[in-house]
Amino acid sequence: MIEWIRSAFDGESTPVKNIALREANDEIERLREDVQQLAAALSRHDPELAEKILCETSPNRPPGAGELREHVNAVVQEAHRASTSAGWWDNTDIHGDRHVVPAKLCLIHSEISEAMEGDRKGLMDDHLPMRQMIEVELADAIIRIADLAGALGLDLGGAVDEKMAFNARRVDHKVENRARRGGKSY
Ligand SMILES: [Mg+2]
DSSP: OHHHHHHHTTTSOHHHHHHHHHHHHHHHHHHHHHHHHHHHHHTTTOHHHHHHHHHHTOTTSOTTTTHHHHHHHHHHHHHHHHHHHTTTTTTOOTTTOTTHHHHHHHHHHHHHHHHHHHHHHTOBOSSSTTSBHHHHHHHHHHHHHHHHHHHHTOOHHHHHHHHHHHHHHOGGGSHHHHSSTTSOOO
16 A cells, blocks of 8 residues: 555655655554454454454554565475485375374474584584584575475465464563563573
């Protein structure tokens, strides 16, 4: 909407354009508050949907946050495509063999452990020597996570997007509550 107003008022002077943008922002804020009130009223009947709406319309939600879903799911798709075409999923029945998921989760752990060793010793990566080992091993962990999510058909992007929106409004993550006795110190 803001982009539409910017282009609609393209030929106008900056003060006129700024007034239109301010009014549009005020209107969006009023709509957001209305939707939040409706979601709060809905929570008795459908708490799951209400929580989703509250997250989506939270004032802490950064603009464009919804694009995260698309970007993360693009990583999932590409990581799983590359891994499948390299044969890493040949003769593997992820739904029939209950040991496949635990094995893949252990491989994710192993990348995190390698990242820790790299950080502990201040090493550069041996395959990409221009990069820090911690950087490359964290990338390996992301690739493995995305591959597993692809194999399981998970909407990892949607979960990342919704969890970040949820975290942005959770009370126990607010700075003042973290500073209180019993609050999360890290
Ligand atoms: Mg590695």
